[in-house]
Amino acid sequence: MFKKYDYLIVGAGLFGATFAFEANKKGKKCLVIDRRTHIGGNVYCESVEGINVHKYGAHIFHTSNKKIWEYVNQFTEFNRYTNSPIANYNGEIYNLPFNMNTFNKLWGVTTPQEAMDKINEQKARYGIEQPKNLEEQAISLVGTDIYEKLIKGYTEKQWGRSATELPSFIIKRLPVRFTYDNNYFNDKYQGIPEGGYNVIIEKMLEGTVVKLNTDFFKNRDELEAQTEKIVFTGMIDEFYNYQFGKLEYRSLNFENEVIDSENYQGNAVVNFTDRETPYTRVIEHKHFEFGTQDKTVITREYPAEWSPGDEPYYPINNDENNKLFKKYKELADNEGNVIFGGRLADYKYYDMHHVIAHALHTVTKYI
Numbered sequence: 001m002f003k004k005y006d007y008l009i010v011g012a013g014l015f016g017a018t019f020a021f022e023a024n025k026k027g028k029k030c031l032v033i034d035r036r037t038h039i040g041g042n043v044y045c046e047s048v049e050g051i052n053v054h055k056y057g058a059h060i061f062h063t064s065n066k067k068i069w070e071y072v073n074q075f076t077e078f079n080r081y082t083n084s085p086i087a088n089y090n091g092e093i094y095n096l097p098f099n100m101n102t103f104n105k106l107w108g109v110t111t112p113q114e115a116m117d118k119i120n121e122q123k124a125r126y127g128i129e130q131p132k133n134l135e136e137q138a139i140s141l142v143g144t145d146i147y148e149k150l151i152k153g154y155t156e157k158q159w160g161r162s163a164t165e166l167p168s169f170i171i172k173r174l175p176v177r178f179t180y181d182n183n184y185f186n187d188k189y190q191g192i193p194e195g196g197y198n199v200i201i202e203k204m205l206e207g208t209v210v211k212l213n214t215d216f217f218k219n220r221d222e223l224e225a226q227t228e229k230i231v232f233t234g235m236i237d238e239f240y241n242y243q244f245g246k247l248e249y250r251s252l253n254f255e256n257e258v259i260d261s262e263n264y265q266g267n268a269v270v271n272f273t274d275r276e277t278p279y280t281r282v283i284e285h286k287h288f289e290f291g292t293q294d295k296t297v298i299t300r301e302y303p304a305e306w307s308p309g310d311e312p313y314y315p316i317n318n319d320e321n322n323k324l325f326k327k328y329k330e331l332a333d334n335e336g337n338v339i340f341g342g343r344l345a346d347y348k349y350y351d352m353h354h355v356i357a358h359a360l361h362t363v364t365k366y367i
């Protein structure tokens with residue numbers, strides 16, 4: 001039977017939009033749907049007071065992959081923003097990621113050797129051979145002082161679990177450097193797209209039919225009847241009606257405030273690393289684009305327990321969830337007409353550049 005579309009793409013985020021852009025170039029007809037009221041998924045920005053507000057959390061593009069950097073630059077230029085967050089621990093300010101500026105402020109040390117000695121001494125006192133969880137990994141990398149002031153409180157708020165119950169790879173996302181360098185990422189390329197992320201997604205979806213406010217599960221029969229194949233970028237456990245049980249996610253609540261001041265906190269990202277402050281970060285969006293507006297917009301980011309219906313911002317990749325995911329993955333691998341991709345369907349803590357790379361690989365594999 002003749003079908004109207006070659007691909008139904010569920011999710012207008014970076015995975016879905018990249019897939020659609022490439023498929024379109026290859027002459028495939030795509031329908032992109034999203035249950036939200038806008039395209040872009042979690043990279044969507046909303047203009048408030050002339051400032052691009054990252055509605056679903058601060059997004060800084062970074063990659064070491066030249067091909068991916070050139071790929072995103074075809075849609076718009078990127079500015080020279082370099083992420084250098086600061087940590088506020090009960091009013092004390094420290095530079096992130098953990099580097100000589102952090103070590104100097106904390107211990108008064110001035111040379112890399114002194115800093116390493118301090119860390120090794122604290123690590124030895126703790127006696128960790130092979131780190132088994134996030135706490136042990138963090139102490140092995142930076143010692144107990146930094147763990148207590150800059151990691152433990154933030155991590156336990158962010159994930160709603162003890163750092164001993166979390167996988168160590170999460171803390172390995174952050175560089176530890178024995179140079180005076182506050183760049184949060186080690187990647188070769190970094191920046192914020194000029195005009196915001198919407199410009200990229202809009203260009204990717206030019207010429208593709210997009211239907212918003214459309215939930216795949218509520219319109220499944222009608223949607224499936226129109227398409228040869230499906231690209232699914234939502235939650236894999238939801239796709240299979242949670243038949244093996246629910247995967248766990250961590251959610252967030254964002255509280256935005258417009259402030260009648262040009263500059264509220266002097267930096268785009270300030271992390272609150274004590275346990276008591278209920279939010280993890282305050283984002284001042286204008287600084288991502290060196291904005292000169294009269295007002296400023298800030299967002300407080302509150303971590304939250306996830307339950308069905310909430311936004312699943314982070315997969316919780318502990319052993320139990322990874323085991324459950326594998327069962328769903330086995331089903332997914334045996335689907336003839338459904339392709340899974342993106343952060344939710346792959347249940348992985350992907351950054352944007354990973355998602356684009358995977359989408360490009362998927363297009364090459366299937367089309």
Ligand code: FAD
Binds near residue numbers: 011043215233
């Ligand atoms: P998403 O953007 O989640 O898109 C999936 C889309 O599918 C959503 O729009 C959703 O509404 C839709 N959908 C789901 N189910 C259905 C359904 N049943 N029917 C219809 N539509 C459906 N990465 C970086 O590189 N740098 C950063 O600084 C960075 N910061 C981040 C900060 C936060 C707080 C978070 C949560 C993530 C951050 N990321 C960052 C990661 C980045 O957001 C993701 O890698 C990327 O946006 C994932 O794209 P995606 O298309 O896989 O998923």
Ligand code: UDP
Binds near residue numbers: 096
């Ligand atoms: N982290 C921390 N203190 C900080 C910043 C990060 O302990 O000031 C830990 C925390 O466990 C967090 C992880 O490092 O979940 C990864 O941080 P990243 O900034 O990469 O998180 P994301 O931006 O993805 O939320």
